[in-house]
Amino acid sequence: METTIPLPLIASLDLASQPYFETGLPRKQLNHLGSIFFVAKNETFDLVFDFLKGHTAVRTFVNAAALEESDILSLLDAGARCVFVKEEQVASLEKYGDRIGLAATSAASKVPAGGALVDFEGDSTKALLKTFVDQKTSPVFLVTREESKAQETVKIGRASCRERVYG
Numbered sequence: 110m111e112t113t114i115p116l117p118l119i120a121s122l123d124l125a126s127q128p129y130f131e132t133g134l135p136r137k138q139l140n141h142l143g144s145i146f147f148v149a150k151n152e153t154f155d156l157v158f159d160f161l162k163g164h165t166a167v168r169t170f171v172n173a174a175a176l177e178e179s180d181i182l183s184l185l186d187a188g189a190r191c192v193f194v195k196e197e198q199v200a201s202l203e204k205y206g207d208r209i210g211l212a213a214t215s216a217a218s219k220v221p222a223g224g225a226l227v228d229f230e231g232d233s234t235k236a237l238l239k240t241f242v243d244q245k246t247s248p249v250f251l252v253t254r255e256e257s258k259a260q261e262t263v264k265i266g267r268a269s270c271r272e273r274v275y276g
Contacts, residue, residue: 174212
């Protein structure tokens with residue numbers, strides 16, 4: 110019997126920088142992971158949309174907080190597993206259930222079923238994660254754009270998980 114367990118880490122692919130696979134994991138290894146995270150902005154929307162249409166077997170998570178609702182719906186239609194949006198967009202997209210998450214910039218009174226996405230920014234991130242742990246928010250995605258902060262991000266993520274489990 111084979112069991113698939115989701116990885117606690119999701120690779121991020123920056124479609125704004127080319128060539129895409131010059132640094133980081135090669136394409137073949139990304140395929141084995143099965144999940145990829147993107148940041149979609151107006152400038153990269155077409156690239157992300159085309160990737161989604163051509164890679165339906167990959168579980169994709171997209172930070173779409175910089176996009177309008179019509180573009181967010183297009184990403185969902187193209188196959189995005191979960192799209193993270195601004196707090197003011199959550200209510201109108203709730204009908205998409207766990208395919209909508211919150212791109213959190215502060216503690217929210219209600220987090221959608223898709224969970225919360227938190228950008229690592231030092232001490233303020235720790236406080237925000239503690240709020241989500243206290244609210245029993247799940248899942249929580251913690252991201253960093255800076256490779257130099259990757260170890261600290263993992264450390265904070267682990268500590269938050271321990272706090273959630275052992276309270």
